[in-house]
Structures are given as C-alpha cells and as structure tokens.
Amino acid sequence: MQKIMDKKPCNSSQDPEVRKGPWTMEEDLILINYIANHGEGVWNSLAKAAGLKRTGKSCRLRWLNYLRPDVRRGNITPEEQLLIMELHAKWGNRWSKIAKHLPGRTDNEIKNFWRTRIQKHIKQVDNPNQQNYQPQMSLDINDHHHSSSSQVSNIVEPMETYSPTSYHQQGTLEPFPTQFPIINDHQSSCCTNDNNTNNYWSMEDIWSMQLLNGD
DNA sequence: AACGAGGACAACCGCTGTCCC
DNA sequence: GGGGACAGCGGTTGTCCTCGT
Numbered sequence: 001m002q003k004i005m006d007k008k009p010c011n012s013s014q015d016p017e018v019r020k021g022p023w024t025m026e027e028d029l030i031l032i033n034y035i036a037n038h039g040e041g042v043w044n045s046l047a048k049a050a051g052l053k054r055t056g057k058s059c060r061l062r063w064l065n066y067l068r069p070d071v072r073r074g075n076i077t078p079e080e081q082l083l084i085m086e087l088h089a090k091w092g093n094r095w096s097k098i099a100k101h102l103p104g105r106t107d108n109e110i111k112n113f114w115r116t117r118i119q120k121h122i123k124q125v126d127n128p129n130q131q132n133y134q135p136q137m138s139l140d141i142n143d144h145h146h147s148s149s150s151q152v153s154n155i156v157e158p159m160e161t162y163s164p165t166s167y168h169q170q171g172t173l174e175p176f177p178t179q180f181p182i183i184n185d186h187q188s189s190c191c192t193n194d195n196n197t198n199n200y201w202s203m204e205d206i207w208s209m210q211l212l213n214g215d
Numbered sequence: 216a217a218c219g220a221g222g223a224c225a226a227c228c229g230c231t232g233t234c235c236c
Numbered sequence: 237g238g239g240g241a242c243a244g245c246g247g248t249t250g251t252c253c254t255c256g257t
Contacts (some may be wrong), residue, residue, distance in 0.1 A: 020227075021226075021227090021250085021251090022225075022226075022250095022251080022252095023226085042242080043242080043243075044241085055227095056242080056243090057228095057242095057244095058226075058227080060226090060243075060244085061226065061227080062226080065226085066225080066226095092254095093245095093246085093247090094246090095243095095245075095246065096244075096245060098245085107244095107245075108224090108225075108226085108246095111236095111247085112223070112225085113223095115225095116222070116223055116224080154232090171221075172255070193229085
C-alpha cells in the first residue's frame with residue numbers, strides 16, 4: 001500500500017529541501033521546543049509546522065531515541081543485560097517489545113547493544129579457533145544470577161564455555177569491564193560545542209538550554 | 216606523530232500494520 | 237472492500253572515535 005510512498009527514497013531524498021544525516025543542535029532545540037509546546041504525534045505535519053527540513057520519520061526517531069527527557073543513555077547495567085538476554089531468548093529480535101521492559105531504553109539502543117556486544121560475542125564463541133581468538137568480554141551472568149530463568153541459560157550457556165578474563169579476575173559484577181565506554185562521560189566530555197559535528201553534546205546541555213529559553 | 220582497522224552508535228531505509236475516509 | 241496516510245519495527249549503513257602499529 002503505502003510502499004508507494006516509501007519506495008520513493010524516503011520520499012524526501014529527491015527533495016533538496018529535506019535534510020538528512022546528523023542532527024544539529026538548532027534542529028534538536030526546534031524539535032524539543034515544538035514538542036514541549038504542542039506535544040508529539042502526527043510527525044509529518046509536526047516536522048512541517050516546526051519548520052524542520054526533516055521527514056516526520058526522522059523527527060520521530062530523533063525524539064524517541066535521543067531527545068525524550070526520560071531516555072537513559074549508556075551504562076547498560078548487568079541487570080539490564082540479563083533482562084535483555086532473557087527477553088531476547090523469549091521473543092527474539094522484538095526490540096521494541098524488549099525495550100518496553102527496560103524503562104528509558106530505546107529499541108535502537110538495545111538493538112545496537114545486542115548486535116555490537118552480544119552477537120559479536122556469540123560469533124566468537126561459535127568460532128573459537130578462528131584466528132587468535134581472544135575473549136574480550138564476559139557474559140557469564142548465570143554465575144552471578146542463579147535465579148536466572150532456564151531461557152536465559154539457554155542463550156547464555158555458550159558464553160560460559162570460555163573463561164572470562166577481567167570479569168572474574170576483578171571479581172566485579174561488571175560483565176563488560178573493558179568494553180563499555182562510559183558513554184555519559186564520553187558524551188559530556190566530547191560533546192560540548194567545540195565538536196565540529198555539532199551533533200554530540202549531552203542531553204543535560206539541551207535541556208538546560210531549553211530551560212534557559214523559558215519554554 | 217601519523218595512519219589504518221575495528222568498534223560503537225546515530226540515523227536511514229524498506230517493509231508491515233493499523234487507522235481512516 | 238479498497239486505497240491512502242501514517243506510525244512503528246527491524247535491518248542496514250554511515251560516521252565518528254579509539255586503539256594498536
């Protein structure tokens with residue numbers, strides 16, 4: 001049906017007026033301001049009414065994944081990791097469904113987390129003799145969460161087949177001790193405005209600006 | 216210090232589902 | 237019932253950053 005609409009490359013890329021790529025601070029502020037004043041919904045008309053040269057789709061994604069005040073970013077906790085694995089074992093790649101059980105987490109973030117950390121790890125475990133395999137992270141959650149469901153153990157099991165390094169050595173409950181960039185720190189340090197992309201700055205910055213603007 | 220490779224994340228794309236006329 | 241518009245989802249790609257050489 002509406003594929004007709006979407007077939008036209010995002011019905012927008014042909015339109016020189018439609019911006020793509022990273023959002024700028026100005027665009028973010030416009031979107032935040034508009035939603036603060038008018039609420040979300042009807043994204044296509046919202047984008048137009050707000051004066052953003054973006055598709056409604058793009059605005060929705062930006063708001064849901066980044067700008068919403070209740071979005072939590074970075075530092076996925078061991079408990080969240082466990083939950084993700086448990087729910088993924090139950091539902092598969094139903095990221096939005098999984099995200100609903102992790103308050104403040106977005107489906108995109110969970111999906112990225114799964115693909116970059118867990119899936120990679122599973123691949124490594126599947127091909128342990130591939131090149132000089134070096135386990136980089138531990139997902140040996142069951143060792144520390146004996147209450148885990150059998151569903152979890154199904155998916156976690158392969159990960160127990162190697163001996164985690166720093167995790168056990170450090171005796172902490174940090175499944176990915178060396179793998180987790182502290183995203184909040186990263187963003188708050190690198191994301192102040194001297195970054196030439198204008199795309200990386202903390203949400204605290206945005207929301208404080210928002211407050212300063214008096215909206 | 217420079218450069219390349221790989222990782223992490225943001226954003227886009229294509230598709231499906233749902234609602235409304 | 238058919239078709240259009242929109243929201244939402246999952247997969248993929250692009251970009252930036254970090255780390256190793």
